[in-house]
Amino acid sequence: QTPRQYRQHATQKAAADPSGEETLLQDGVTYLLQFAVPPDPQRELPHETQYITVDENVQPRRLRHTWKTLLNAGYAKHLLTAAIQQQIIKIQQEIGFRYLRFHGMLDQELHIYQGMENGQVKCCFTYFDMVIDFLLEQGLRPFLEFSFIPRELAKAPTSIFETGSITAACADCTAFGALVEAILRHAICRYGWDEVSQWKFSTFQINYVFFDCMTMDEYLELYDCVYHAVKAVDTRLQFGGPGAMSSVVWDPRGMRVFLQYATAHDCLPDFLTVQSYPHESSSADANFMSYTLSQQSIPSVLSKDTNFVKTFLYDLNGICREFELPDMDIFIEEWNSTLWQRDLSSDTCYKSVWLTKNICENMDAVSAFGYWTISDLMDERANFDSMYHGGYGLFTYNGVPKSGYEALRLLGQLGNCCIASGDGWYFTQSEREWQLILYNYTHYDNIYRYRYRRLEHPEDAYSVFESGKVVRFQVTFPALRRGLYQIEQQDITRTSGSSFDLWLAAGAPPSPDRAFLQYLAEHASTHRTLTTEQVDTALRLETTLQPLEVRLFRIRKMNFT
Secondary structure, three states: OOHHHHHHHHHHHHHHOOOHHHHHHHHHHHHHHOOOOOOOOOOOOOEEEEEEEOOOOOOOEEOOOHHHOEEEEEEHHHHHOHHHHHHHHHHHHHOOOOEEEEEOOOOHHHOOEEEEEOOEEEEOOHHHHHHHHHHHHOOOEEEEEEOOOOHHHEOOOOOOOOOOOOOOOEOOHHHHHHHHHHHHHHHHHHHOHHHHOOOEEEEOOOHHHHOOOOOHHHHHHHHHHHHHHHHHHOOOOEEEEEEEEHHHHHOOOOHHHHHHHHHHOOOOOOEEEEEEOOEOOOOOOOOHHHHHHHOOEOOOOEOOOOOHHHHHHHHHHHHHHHOOOOOOEEEEEEEOOOOOOOOHHHHOHHHHHHHHHHHHHOOOOOOEEEEOOOEOOOHHHOOOOOOOOOOOOOEOOOOOEOHHHHHHHHHOOOOOEEEEEEOOEEEEEEOOEEEEEEEOOOOEOHHHHHOOEOOOOHHHHHHHEOOOOEEEEEEEEOOOOOEEEEEEEEEEEOOEOOHHHHHHHOOOOOOOOHHHHHHHHHHOOOEEEEEEEEEOOOEEEEEEEOOOOEEEEEEEEOOOO
């Protein structure tokens, strides 16, 4: 066909079927994916050298490390399992978070709602108390999300998850509000006002409106009801909302509609809650949920913006200024590099460098960065056939740390003062020690980014990224001079700090025995080296990072004479 003939044909087809053009494009990309060739590992990559000199006269900036404010742990019922408890204990011992959030507190499994009797709500708090007791024992405060809808209070017994959590609209908001009040009064009675006053509270996310689970009016009625139920117990209790994904923040029918309503009805949240997943839009894609449920592919296009989080927060702050809320606390209650629970990049070194880049480049930009989620042991989508299947977790379902966990462990070693930072590096200081973390980020390639699909073979996991470049860092610290220094180096690479790559090298057994799991867990941590260097004028470091690598240097002065 000539170009003119093709355009005429396409125009006629689009007129006959408005969705035909999109279908044609999707079919074309699917066809092209069959011939996608992974990068040749033998091909030499381009090199780049970064020369960094840290200004010794710079004024250090105090850090709050708000990325450690919040962690997510799937569903309330999972907090009663030994596997999840062990993972939380480990992460608290090695990193230490402040709050823990989870879904499904009002699901059937916790048996809190027992119906109404003589106009009063009946509750059973046995399992609720077990959950809260465990969190407090680990030094965690609850971030309680009043969800989902108890079956008896729902307009329909429908769910978009395999967990069975009811995601339909609430049929009796008055009873739901009474349930919220009863939970809060019980918590204050059992744990005391001083403790409960430091908890955070929220409810159903506005996203379910855009997943066609309820209308906007139904959502706003539920939100209003829960807000006033919380404030009826005590106005000082901290309540947040609406839990909007980035596409819902940008959608004119989303965050702005919520803020208009909340302003008009005197129910503005004490802090805004949002979710950051780097996708273009879910609401604009009619097939979004059907593809997500099938777990074979997800149609929402991955963002090409390598600084997605920073861009998202810039736009969100603009909306806050628009509504005269410039000082509103913002909690990213959920964030991840993917919206999809079958994206193998979650298991690879990509997750470690994505976390390192986005935490360093947005350090303390908001009050919380709630990574979703701690573990792959989450039965929203239970049909996986391998321990490494692209789950959200920092740990595999059977408790092996992934590279993302190792990245957080390295970030947890940074000091409380930022001296300087730049593209691919972040330099901090603590008492008698300096820390330098380096990272070499590489984004998804364009074909995979458009419509990424479930990979059939785990050895293809790294084929979906741009080839990237090798970065050589030459760093000079003029302030670090005259003395003997110990330099500790920790690496996350495909041979260190990545249990997925260790598993891959062992033949990728889908369901390894306990002995091999123990081997993976013991060898999943980063490789460490210790050297000493006598410095007379200025300390200089030189090191090279391959794509998707992270490296931490800890520098200690050995003599102080």
